[in-house]
Amino acid sequence: MALAFVFVLALLLAIGAIWLFVRAGKREREEEILLRLRAMGGDEAAYVMPVDSQLHNPLLRWACHLVWRTGTDMTADTVARIMLVIVALTVVSILVLGLFGGISTIALLLAFGWAWLNRQGALRRARIVEQLPAFIESVIRVLGAGNTLDEALAASARESTDPIRPLFLSISRQVRLGAPIESVLMETAEIHRLRDLKVLALAAAINRKYGGSLRNLLRSLIQAVRARDSATRELRALTAETRFSAFVLSIIPVGLMVYIFAQNPDYYRTMWFDGVGRWLLIGSVVLQVVGVLVIYRMMRSTEDPA
Structure with a gap:
């Protein structure tokens, strides 16, 4: 029933x-x-x-x-x-x-889905940061012709390539529909975890409120982005061995579990139907997940430029 x-x-x-x-x-x-x-x-x-x-x-x-x-x-x-x-x-x-x-099945699928989406987002974010200095240089040239910031962003976006092109076309479109450009830039920065867009939003807000040379601020932003990108590449090169060791430490326990289960399925079944064995299995899974998350957080700074 x-x-x-x-x-x-x-x-x-x-x-x-x-x-x-x-x-x-x-x-x-x-x-x-x-x-x-x-x-x-x-x-x-x-x-x-x-x-x-x-x-x-x-x-x-x-x-x-x-x-x-x-x-x-x-x-x-x-x-x-x-x-x-x-x-x-x-x-x-x-x-x-x-x-x-x-x-367990749904949790495993959700974990793999989250990891894949997070990885794709990090790769796209890295490409955006890589294209950002050239994009800002194009914005500076358009500003030098007497255009406003939103017009410069739209004109530079139309001449850019993916993934930065659709991102700034969306920003330009929202501005044309009446949204303040600094608010749109800040919201987009929060969604995509782009700190450089937050700086650009602050520069736009300061320029709107107090005036001043926006091009000088953008040139300083270009230098900061390039310096951070160089430091990130150097850090990745120095920590390559450590990151590989972290990957091995994360995958070995899972591989051993799969091997033991393939060779002797009754081993885990016997443990699961035993009171102490069940808690040991649950504890081992929890410790493995926590360990992987800790290692992921430690290595994230070398994988993600944002």
Whole structure:
């Protein structure tokens, strides 16, 4: 009876997720049409950046930021639908594999998904930082012709390549729709974890309020970005052996567990059905996850320029 109730609940959750998927898709198309009608034409309409201030759910905001950092053009509604599908899959996995097996499988898939998205975001962020000095130099040249900062950013973005091109086209588009340029730059910096954009936002705010030479500030920013990039490359070269050792230490326990399970599956099954053995297995998994997270945090400064 309980199993039938859980199955019906899972089926209702799946139907609800499908209904929300269809409804959000229709709403997304309507919003896209409205945004295109509001836009003033040009390349800016080709890339739509969601508005972070409209996300009041902290979990949804975190998931959206994780996806947006990879450069994926996905609305918050789509991310919310994916999260609902994951919840439905969790219930189905628990029904098929049991409580421990279902939760473990979904947790493992989520961990791999998080790691992949985080890695893709770091690689994209590194490419943006690498392109940023040349982009700012182009902005300085356009400013020298008498244009404003938002016009200079838009003109330089149209001449740039991915991934910096869609990022600044989105910023330019939001500015053209009426948002303050310093607010848009700061919000984009928070989403993509780009400290240089925060400096650019502060420079724009100071220039708007007090005046002064914006080009001198941008030249100083170029020098700072290049100096940090050189220091980052040197640090990566000096810590290459340490990072490889950290990777080996992280992968060896998992490899040994897989090997033992392949050779003798009853070994872990016997431990799991024993009271003390079950706690030992749970403790070992927790310690392994904590160790990997600690090593990841230690090595993150050499992997991510931001």
